[in-house]
Structure formats: C-alpha cells, structure tokens
Amino acid sequence: MKAVTWQGHHKVSVETVPDPQIQQSNDAIIEVTSTAICGSDLHLYEVLGPFMTPGDILGHEPMGRVVEAGPDSNLTAGDRVVIPFQISCGSCFMCQRGLQTQCEVTQVRDQGMGAALYGFSAMYGAVPGGQAEYLRVPHADYSPIKVGNELPDHRYLFLSDVIPTAWQGVAYTGLKRGDSIAIIGLGPIGQFAARIAKHHGMKVYAIDPVAERREMAARHGVMVFDIGEESLNQIREATGGRGPDGVVDAVGMEAHGSPIAKAAQISAQFLPDAAGKAMMQTVGVDRLAALYSAIELVRRGGTISLSGVYGGAASPLPLITMFDKQITFKMGQANVKNWVDKILPLLEDPADPLGVDDFITHTLPLSDAPGAYEMFQKKEDGCIKVVLDPTKSAV
Secondary structure, three states, rough: EEEEEEOOEEEEEEOOOOOOOOOOOOOEEEEEEEEEEOOOHHHHOOHHHHHHHOEEEEEEEEEEEEEEEOOOOOOOOOOOEEOOOOOOOOOOOOHHHHOOHHHOOEEOOOHOOEOEEEOHHHHHHHHOOOOEEEEEEOOOOOOOOOOOOOOOOOHOOHHHHHHHHHHHHOOOOOOOOOOOOEOOOOOOHHHHHHHHHOOOOOOEEEEEEHHOOOOHHHHHOOOEEEOOHHHHHHHHHHHOOOOOOEEEEOOEEEEOOHOOOOOHHHHHHHHOHHHHHHHHHHHOOOOOOHHHHHHHHHOOOOOOOOOOOOOOOOOOOOHHHHHHHHOOEOOOOHHHHHHHHHHHHHHHHOOOOOOOOOOOOOEEEEHHHHHHHHHHHHOOOOHHHHHHHOOOOOO
C-alpha cells in the first residue's frame, strides 16, 4: 500500500509499505477514505525528530470502511468508522473514568507516557498511522466510532481528533453561558474551540496572526484580533478591565517567539538520537509566547485550558504571576470517546451548528502529502485544514 512516511526534519514522502495485517482477535483493518493532517503532525515535522525513525507512517485523523474484522472486534466488513487518535481498551480503570488517553492497557510505559497514539513517534508507541491506504486498528471492539452512510466524510472525519480536542478544551475551562473566553490560535483546534464556545453561549474573543484564519472565525460570529499587546488590551477593555473568565491555548509548542527555544528545537533534530531525546526530555524547548499571553490575559481567578501540545520538560513559567492571579490550569490530550455522544448529534444536524462545512481548505490525493505538509507548516495559500484522500490519484 501507499503511505505517508517521516524521513527527517521537514521531510516526508509517500512510499510503498507492507499492507497491515490482523494481529489480535479484536483487531480490524480499514480502507482509509479520508485522513487529515493535524497541527500535531507538524510537531513531528518540525520538533520531535529525535523520537522518529525514517519510514514511520504518519497520521492520526483517519476514517474509512472495514475490510477485515477480527472475530472479537464487534465490527463487520463494510462498517463505516472514524478512528480516534488514541488507542484505548474501554474497560480499564482510566477508560472507565473517561480518561482514554491514559488507558492502562495501551500506556507506553517504557517512555513514561499515556495511551498509544497512531502515527506519533516512539514516545507514543511507534504505531503506524492513518495517512495511508489501509490501517490496522487495535482494540477495534471499543475504539472505532461507527457512523452512518448518508453524510459525506467531512461531516464525521473530525471526530477523530479536532472536534473532541476543541470540545474538551472549552469544557476544561468550566465556563457557562454568558461567560467570556479567549481562544489563542485559530488553527484547526482554535477554529472549533471558538465555534463550540459560541454554541454554548459564551462571549468569544480569538487571537491569531494569520488574516485568513481570523476571517474564517469571524464568519462564525467570533470577535477576532491580531497578536500583540494592543489586542490583549482591547480584550481586557471588553471584559470590564479584568480579562476573560477563561483562555484556551490552542497553539502549543509551535508558538511564535522565543528565538532561544526555537534554536533548541532545531538543535535537537541534528544531535545523535540519544542526545536529541535527552535534550527534549530535560530541557525547556517550548516556544511559550501563546502560554505567556494566556497567563497575562486571563482574569484573576480564571482558568487556562491547554489544548496545544507542549513538549519541553523544563520550560520556564512565571509562577509568581500564576500564583498571585490564582489561575487554574487544566490540560491534556483529548479523551475522544468521552465526548462523542455530545458531539455526534451536532455533526448530523442538517443546520450544521458547528460549521463543519466551512472548515476544510484543501482536499488532496495522498500523493500530494509532501507539498501539503510544507504548505500547512508555512501557512501558505490560506491553508487551515488539509484532508488527504487515499482513494484518489494525483491529477
């Protein structure tokens, strides 16, 4: 089969690799009909190279149809399914508490990490990802989300990661109708975090340096701002001088700013594997501009929810300010299955209340993945969300 593979810093390629096989009785194999490039994939493309091996198959936002099902998978050939980005069992202590990203059956204990993730480096199990023609799905008796046949892929695809991540990000602020919330970053997660907060009746402010991203959010009733101190002041003024009740950081380690941290990120890519891993695991390599802005902006006693992924082990934080302002932090990878029952009816609603029909900016064949990664990383051509279609050939 064809698959998108990591080959080095800023380098991916589409290669012919062995087809996946059933390995356990509760496995399934799906033919991938749509698979997206996630902002987290850019962390592998840009930052987390020391944990990657050339040839690793990327991608963790796939959906498709079952072509082979193990006898204990609870699936049959032809079932249409969305695959959550984490692999979870559904029955362990953590899964029973809605913490599927901490699944005790699939935890990557040798790395000290939580549940295994598709296509996301040795830190998360080095599991082959979903930017491919076919995908092996472990724990298919629990993880896959069965969906109907009537609606197009794009109505369901983002159940794999983007929408549950955004939903959890907003939920973790603990805010309610009438409260104010700021979203920092209007990439894919930020776009839906803003829309979900609007759906819940919050006053939504959003910050991003890219005009096309601000324009997309504004179409959904979000008040948008460029980055900078002036924007922070405007949001404070709009919230009675206090700042918003909560902030969602939807950016993470790829935030603009901090040339020292950027240099550390780049340096780690070119060290020997052991040294590069040690640097990532012990040094503060995150660019923290978005998080610093969130700490500065949120009102006293407010909550910051981290949806953007951070990777530094010793990133410096202004604890004196965090303590003095009595800020609450909540964070973590999204527990997809915990939110599906709330989200799925909105995706199937003909009124499209979350605006899923206005999200994808580029749909390309799998063979175009190398150029798509570069375009997404450089924010070129108005690129906000790329979906790859493994069933189509290049034009």
